[in-house]
Amino acid sequence: MKQIIKSVALTAYLSFNATLNNYNRNIIKSEYEIYNKLIPGRTSGDIDQFGTFWDYTDTAYAKVNLTLHLDANVNVSEDYLNLCSLIQKICWGDDVYVKRISANESHILSQNYSQTQDGDYLLLIDETFQGSGNAHKHFPLDSTNLISKALNVTRQEDEKFLVLTRKKVPAGTGFGGGSADAAVILRHCTNQDNMKLIGSDVPFLASNYNVGLVTGIGDKIIPIDDITLDEMHEYIYLLLVDDMSSTTDVFANARKMISNGTFKSTQFESIVESTISMARNFSNFVPQNDLTPCVLSPKVKRLYDILLEKYRNYKVGMTGSGSGLYIIGNNDKDITQVRNLYQDNLCIIKTKFKSGKNNGKCYTLL
Template identity: 25%
Template sequence: MPAVFAPAKINLYLHVTGRRDNGYHLLDSLTVFARDIADRLTFTPAPSFSLNITGPFADASNSGLMEDNLVLRAAKAVARACGRDDGFSITLEKNIPMGAGLGGGSADAAAAVRALEQLWGAELGDAERDALLLKLGADVPVCYRAATSRFEGIGDVVTPVDTALPEFHLLLLCPDAHTVTKDVFGAREKAFGERAADVPRGAGFEDFISWLSLTRNDLEDAAQALTPQIKEALNFLSELSGCRLARMSGSGSCVFGIFESAEACRIAAEDCRKFRPQWWAQATQIL
């Protein structure tokens, strides 16, 4: 089959609204996906599953035990659900930075589930699939859909956004540091926040930015305390010409800026590469 793409996830806002007795946090987030920033997976039939990781971020992905990789865990979960004892040799081209809040591992796992359902002609029921995805991680259900969505609860409530967002351009900027999600949640000290207002229907760019400015990322303070480079990146991005809003995605360390103009976004990306060459900078739009 053709290569399967796993697009980067961006949380335009992220509110922490509560916590269950079992420790799982309750979230509310408007989640979008990058049009041209994605990992790439290819599948070759094989007697069992194996994984080869390539690409610019392969070294970071290969740093842990291969058996713990979410792609292999997802593939084996689908095989069990489908009663299959064969597998695939999977090549994962890592183009999304690790530990950046862009959902790279979750997107890869979700893409593996989609691909195997197609390759095996699997007919997983919605409830069975949703349970499988959620067990892999809180971000995996929304990454499976890979479309603008509202993400709530512990990741178990994913609602497609049925109103078109205005056109805008994103500059993603990752400083030379990464975060660990559980550490960021553990360092968070503020009270729980409220659910955001619904996305305004038919809003133009200015109204959308005004609405989005009333939201926030409730993990920013904790992430910055653990990883000061995030604050530096946010300050740097905020000062770039044409940046209308700068915010962290997920639990960091990647931050993003929203621009109305493609040209302003392109110039800002060039400035990032010129003045912060050790950082990763990429301009994009959403799917």
Template identity: 25%
Template structure:
């Protein structure tokens, strides 16, 4: 990793410095304000790409491994709730980032920034930097993989802009080092993931339909949810492929979906448990949680049914709701 580039910000007259020992400098901005580097620092070469969320249709969690991770198996679908990731090359060797969501870190812990640095290292790039702008629609702490989706988008985009020509296998290895979810977003719209999430199998069968995402103002801690899970005894569960074979439509599939982390998350976050109960009553059937929460969702076959349910949730519960297509490929 290249040495740190220190940088001072001037928002509000307060200088901001970044810790030595990191490889990255970062620029932070207030909500809805995007501060760019000086124009002469930026190249004309840039690209913007969507980074779409995922939902866990099934999530079977096993015991904690010696490395601290849990063995998982999950049927995962991408959905049309997408961030926009804009990548612009710099004339210098600095890595900078700006984001319009204060909940997203704008330092070296940001997965998109880490992806850029890791790609540069893998490609042997030492004298070129990049500026990343994240326009967020995927909420943090919702179990939708927004940070990993952004990181994968940066890997794909920079590999092209820099002409690095790294193979797909190399990109997958880089992604696995960034985060457990990241390799998933370099694959197709419907996958089974295993291990800690880095083992990904693309499924050829399309899953056509709509998902209503209920997005409460609750940010779940993945670490805390898994720690609570370790105190519980999960049920025996069918495999992801078995579940997918039990129905031929989204609506018919809904009763067969499960998430082993739900009891732990609902115990830690009682407001989320109440919201799940209220949403289920409005749906007249099951709703599920994605990942370690807090997003709840229900699948529908048709757009009109999905939007009607979304309107009912918004009217009765006042929670943010997104109606999105299942099977987004970005």
């Protein structure tokens, strides 16, 4: 019996390591690794030769939920809860590179990288602050990745793809990194009918709006005029703790709170109206997120409590289901002092709201 248990354990161990090794094959250091495989003989100096290598490249701009309200009158057994959220794209995000590949190119790639179940290749350059050591936990390189789901919505019959993601936005932070990656695929196709099936943030992130009031299950978008922090000489500072937040767990907690009456029933239409009014008069904006008390991470709770106590003169909030927090302000020195109070790993990114005036990447690591 002991021998059988040992055999099963060994098989499981070897299977896990094989999966991990296959995964690590798809984590690369530079896109030139791909060029060298598919365009042998070229060097990194031949940069002009690679201009048409990709079918398209785009920035997957992240987002912040400036407000997020849950409808306490809903049936909690439904797959999705009804929400109302003021969502703003920001000038920070991943870079996504997409190429349709031939059968011969797929054969060449298969010698070095692992395919998804659909025959695509998802490769990763990990530039998140956690580092590539944890990448396998956060960015699936198989058909469960939202990128893969977006490809399945858009692909023609026998199309296969190579997708490289230069990852900056960590998973589980509420900044919509995975949804934004998938949105890049959808923005470059004509069939966008099923995008809401991929993720609730995807329709907004695939849209041309910089800011919008999103309601329902993410499928209804009310465009809002651009909010420019420049006029108030302010920035948005993103605070990323060294911890992930499970969206599933946070919403499970929210369902419990709705069921036991913790969330008070309100007229949801009035919340929509007041949020639109506040967005149009942003100087009176107050961050609100019903999911904040549902977060389970001690690190997020501790940092959020510090912000509420020590940064009362700033606009402070949590995005999505966490773990990301943000501060709207303009004093780098004051805001980076939070590290002395928090005394744990903390990434701080200074960026801007995406708008007509700020329509590209613009961020600084502090």
